[in-house]
Amino acid sequence: MALMNIPVKKYTVTLSEQDLNTLAHILRNFCDYVGGDDRSDHGLNNLEGYRDLPKDKKKELYHLCAKINRAYRKTWRNQFKIFEDEIRESNDRGE
Numbered sequence: 001m002a003l004m005n006i007p008v009k010k011y012t013v014t015l016s017e018q019d020l021n022t023l024a025h026i027l028r029n030f031c032d033y034v035g036g037d038d039r040s041d042h043g044l045n046n047l048e049g050y051r052d053l054p055k056d057k058k059k060e061l062y063h064l065c066a067k068i069n070r071a072y073r074k075t076w077r078n079q080f081k082i083f084e085d086e087i088r089e090s091n092d093r094g095e
Contacts, residue, residue, distance in 0.1 A: 009078060013071045019064045026050075
């Protein structure tokens with residue numbers, strides 16, 4: 001069975017400055033955690049404060065997550081379409 005050659009496709013997500021700041025803060029601290037930085041002001045310790053956000057701020061975070069998830073789901077649809085096309089071509093060749 002041949003490996004699927006999936007072209008790299010780029011996706012654009014429009015972020016406000018606040019969205020970008022939030023995303024950068026989360027990723028920076030997640031990377032600290034992955035790197036083993038367990039200081040109280042780094043890593044997961046620094047992300048626990050998100051649990052205590054007021055409802056309106058949590059809502060902003062959920063909207064940011066939804067934007068990213070929508071973009072991610074587009075990748076699934078595109079990969080599935082490529083897979084369908086390859087199966088269709090294979091069937092046309094009688095394989």
